[in-house]
Amino acid sequence: ILMTQSPPTLSVSPGDRATLSCRASQSVGNNVAWYQQKPGQAPRLLIYGASTRATDVPARFSGGGSGTEFTLTISSLQSEDFAVYYCQQYNNWPFMYTFGQGTKLEIK
Amino acid sequence: EVQLVESGGGLVQPGGSLRLSCATSGFTFSSFWMHWVRQDPEKGLVWVSRINGDGTSTNFADSVKGRFTISRDNAKNTLYLQMNSLSVDDTAMYFCARERIVVSPPDARLDYFFDHWGQGALVTVSS
Numbered sequence: 001i002l003m004t005q006s007p008p009t010l011s012v013s014p015g016d017r018a019t020l021s022c023r024a025s026q027s028v029g030n031n032v033a034w035y036q037q038k039p040g041q042a043p044r045l046l047i048y049g050a051s052t053r054a055t056d057v058p059a060r061f062s063g064g065g066s067g068t069e070f071t072l073t074i075s076s077l078q079s080e081d082f083a084v085y086y087c088q089q090y091n092n093w094p095f096m097y098t099f100g101q102g103t104k105l106e107i108k
Numbered sequence: 109e110v111q112l113v114e115s116g117g118g119l120v121q122p123g124g125s126l127r128l129s130c131a132t133s134g135f136t137f138s139s140f141w142m143h144w145v146r147q148d149p150e151k152g153l154v155w156v157s158r159i160n161g162d163g164t165s166t167n168f169a170d171s172v173k174g175r176f177t178i179s180r181d182n183a184k185n186t187l188y189l190q191m192n193s194l195s196v197d198d199t200a201m202y203f204c205a206r207e208r209i210v211v212s213p214p215d216a217r218l219d220y221f222f223d224h225w226g227q228g229a230l231v232t233v234s235s
Contacts, residue, residue, distance in 0.1 A: 030219070031219065031220065041227070042225035042226060042227055042228060043203075044225075045221060045222060045223050048210065048219050049210070049212045049217070052210075086153055088153075090219075095158075095167050096155065097143075099153035099154070101152050102153075
């Protein structure tokens with residue numbers, strides 16, 4: 001299963017809304033997670049089960065979608081939100097975790 | 109506080125070997141599947157291997173099958189990745205990660221994800 005993220009780079013102004021997309025090459029149900037990664041750091045879990053926020057993740061982050069189309073929305077961008085975002089799917093058989101190529105969210 | 113700390117990375121020649129360690133604390137290590145994920149600028153994040161809580165079940169990505177071995181020492185709360193026959197394509201940052209499985213409503217589906225990651229160990233394969 002391939003995960004394709006778009007766009008590769010998204011330029012948004014602080015305070016604006018950002019919507020990142022992830023498409024699966026076949027249906028993955030709701031088995032999608034989103035991670036945020038800043039330079040020199042490990043990925044940080046934001047969303048799992050397509051729409052459930054992880055512990056301590058601000059409410060401005062929301063996930064949606066099912067099947068093959070998924071979105072991560074950041075409602076009002078803060079300075080600390082500019083980073084690279086990855087989607088990830090889980091498949092039980094054959095076992096595989098697959099990540100998208102990432103969307104870099106940069107300051108406009 | 110959950111912590112995962114990798115070590116053992118470095119520079120190695122093609123064909124060489126390296127063993128990564130991931131020391132953990134702050135949780136019951138033996139209760140969790142543990143994984144290795146690597147990252148390089150071209151391929152991005154790529155899942156490498158996983159091992160179950162008691163070490164009896166393992167899986168590997170096709171790209172490392174037969175060359176890499178994953179193991180764990182639950183008495184030491186430590187995860188390992190033995191990497192043999194290394195090639196330049198194995199150059200990457202290697203992260204250990206804890207897998208979490210959650211039963212989610214309304215249909216009690218299982219959600220799988222990585223809820224904690226180490227800071228990474230850089231492996232460079234070069235002559």
